[in-house]
Amino acid sequence: MRFAPSPTGFLHVGGARTALFNWLFARNSGGTFILRIEDTDQQRSTEASVATILDGLEWLAITWDEGPFFQSRNVEAHRALALRFLEEKSAYHCFCTTDELEARRAAAEKDGVAWKYDRLCLRLAPDEVRKRLAEGHPAVVRFRVPDGTVAWDDLVHGPTSFETAVLEDIVLLRSNGSPTYNLSCVSDDIVMRVTHVIRGDDHISNTPKQILLYRAAGAPLPCFGHLPLILGTDKKRLSKRHGAVSVTEYRDKGYLPEAMFNFLALLGWSPGEGREKMSRDEMTALFRLEHINKKGAVFDEQKLEWLNSQYINDLPPERIVALVRAELQAAGLLSPDIDDGGPRRAWFLKVIETLKARSKRLPDFVRDARPFLSDDFEYRPEAVEKHLKGDAASGGRAALAARLAALRAMLATVEPFTEEAAEKALRELAESRREKASDYIHPLRVALVGTAVSPGIFAVLVLVGKERALRRLDRLIAFLQSPPASAS
């Protein structure tokens, strides 16, 4: 089997899923998975695009057994096939220009008649054709579509058929001599001895054309399977206007390749029994082409995010750190003492561990780790609004400052500085002053991390450490004693 992307852009999630199903099928059946870059469109193909496609495939760990082959290297073979068709009279020269075709098409459309190529040039006498060719008139080579029905048993849709009457004579070679998609594709698939052509549903109408070419070439027919399309939330084919569509974007958003792989596999395929989160090996073992759905599937990023959080949770902290290291560095949060081998490494791994359950995507770690790694953080407005106003009846900010001062004094005496000891001390303090523990906890959280939400406060307290916690309490007390900002 093969995956045959055209390098005219990034690796689309739809393409990635096609590659993935081919890969799963190849691995499951012991087949050979070929990567073929269909770069016959010289105008739009770019090397950068090839690079990003390979990059995306590698990220997802979709490995190929042969290739990448570049289709452009095979144009001579493609051309030879077309010439052979010409010789065998299953193809002919057509001198109609694009403009002429356009005009006739437009006229037909105006009359409300379905247009297909009218075979004007098929009626040309052989001498006339030779003459025009000799005079250098540009010509395309068209395949003469025979009458009849083309049918195949689609691997996912079952029996499918087309009347060839609806097909127009296929352009095989452009007037500049370059082969077109259907010719190149069939020629390469024959040469590469592809047995299973598994591609998107959008190719379904190409299949009868290609079958005709196989027949004319006398080559054995591969099995065809057409995968349902991946849709946007409006049920239309997923495209840029729906948001992120390239796998690279999902990598950049902090999704794990194993989560993406798993999610994509579930789009249109299910092993049954409610199995959802599966390892690559499990998926490979369970994969069956017959279990692929016929219906297009909406790409639901919320579910991807959920799966991602599940995979993140399975990761040891070391792995997570390795994955976010670059971002940490970019944010100026990476210091040698927390880096691999640094004295605070173990402590930092603990920070990551406590952040794990609440993280859905990789950047969540960078955002949430900041107050642990740096004193440079702001009090979030919503946290100030919620927990630092102090209640007028109990004396407002001044009373709050006094309460925090008491808390600070108490924490200074806690030794050893453990979660249990700190919690016990704080609760006793609150009780002795006939106040609620939460009246201390919430402002303390703002003091320590600047936000209204965080992991358990005592875990945070210990992770921040006694000295820094006391300093941060001082900072908040000073903040409370300074004149309130204009907002409040």
Added chain:
RNA sequence: GGCGCUAUCGUCUAGGGGUCAGGACGGAUGGUUCUCAGCCAUCAGACCGGGGUUCGAAUCCCCGUAGCGCUACCA
């Protein structure tokens, strides 16, 4: 317009003549609790419509309808 494909909760899906139509995401509610997340529990939520066939249809057949795809000297 022509041709093709498709149709189960909002979404991903299981089920393919007899099921309380099952699960997951998301949602709601409650529990755990210092917050959020997590975790746990509970709830709401679907067989596109109409005809057949059959004792019995979500399931098989036909006809509609709707959605999508293709309709290039792109791939």
